[in-house]
Amino acid sequence: MIPRDEYDLGIIGGGPAGLAAAIRARELGASVLVIEQDRLGGVCVNDGCVPTRTLARAARLRRDANHFAEFGIIGEVQGIDAARALERARHSMAIVRDNKAAAAESGLAGVDLVVGLGPASFRGPRQVDIGGRTIEARKFLICAGGHARRLPVPGAELALSHSDIWTLTGLPDSVIVVGAASTGCQLASILAAFGLRVTLLEVAGRILREEDADVSATISAEFAGRGIEVVTGIGGVESMQPENGGVSVKLSGSPDSYEAAAVIFAVGWSGSLESLNLTAAGVETERGFVRVDDELRTTNPDIYAAGDIDGHMMLVQSAEIEARIAVENALDSTGQPHLRSKAHQIVPHGGFTDPDYASVGLTEEQADIENAVVAKVPYEVLDRALIDGRPDGFVKLIVSRQDHSILGAHVVGEQAVEAIHIAAAAMSAGLPIETIGAIQFAYPTFTASIGIAAREAERLLAGPSSKTA
């Protein structure tokens, strides 16, 4: 089944990082083995982005159905058939997986691909055991990804994780989502659109705490307006127990408890370290992830790691970039000057909540605000937002007074995750705001909001050193 005993590069994991790495390694002429213990595509395809995005689409269609009559469409939508929506999520996973497999067949020509065998486990610094065989490689790349954390509290076994949702055939009528980062907020938003009574519990003082404070506040207010109960600043979860056919969540340091038919944990991510036997390879870990340096090398100089397993970014686009960099570094025989460093400064990302949010670069809190202007434009100035009946949201650009480049961009509103890429491209190219303001954006589009905000930034830069609109 595995044609050779020795390879230039052995890759553990066939998710976004592993597949991107394999393609790059083949381009560099290396002999490559990819070992995937489960299904190609990793968490992204089989457990994360794809099913979440499918349900977000269902939620958005359901919301839009509320506006049929305003646009002259006759007929009412009764509600959501959760079983069919979940079936559609599984269908999406299957078609995207097939798509990956087809792409893999062409892109990975010449790569030895082992799927559904494992887990791969290190036997020594350059040896891995897999399915009763020991494989040697000159270099290894660990792309084993991660899995959802669970809170170590009494009754935690009563909680679901996001992974459990995809296998359900129906949904309960109420849910408590514990954790209000990206995954928790997306699930809360989707499930509320599906008609569930949703409570969102968060330890931090605000939801989406990694995002700009304006993004958090706006999404929080939108959630409240949609009937989602948002509870921030909780002292933690003390325990959980069965109650009235559902689950009761008791908070730490508080007399409060919350009850719902189901509880979902969305409390963070750990590296999938368990099966790798990293000690045998001399690979050290920290905070539940594989420790790497800026060149993505682990504490064993012949073993690199990329993607979620190193705990840096937890995004597909970052996993793929890291994988390519790690392969180039691992296979480089010429030495130090050619080593590439991972760079995560410009990473557009967002969430498919309703409304969407998206960000790139620095938040207002992170920026040196004395040397910047902050241009904030509400979505309601945008003709397209008015035409489509989606006037809620804003675009915020944080722009350097020194060279007029964008330091950070934040968008809340319809198509935010698409619009943010203009700001990201401008940042990558180092464009001054005047160049963005001069682009003839197609009319009427949501992306044109970036142009409007750019011209607002120009106005602020030209004026006295005041801050925002």
Ligand SMILES: Cc1cc2nc3c(=O)[nH]c(=O)nc-3n(C[C@H](O)[C@H](O)[C@H](O)COP(=O)(O)OP(=O)(O)OC[C@H]3O[C@@H](n4cnc5c(N)ncnc54)[C@H](O)[C@@H]3O)c2cc1C
């Ligand atoms: C609910 C949810 C929604 C998300 N939405 C988005 C989104 O919209 N956009 C975005 O950019 N990111 C999103 N993410 C994050 C994204 O899924 C991950 O960042 C991405 O999948 C990481 O890729 P990876 O290759 O590093 O790891 P993974 O995708 O986790 O792949 C690792 C692979 O390694 C395999 N493996 C592990 N151990 C072994 C072993 N010992 N031997 C052999 N194989 C092994 C696993 O089976 C797995 O297939 C989401 C995540 C979740 C949970």
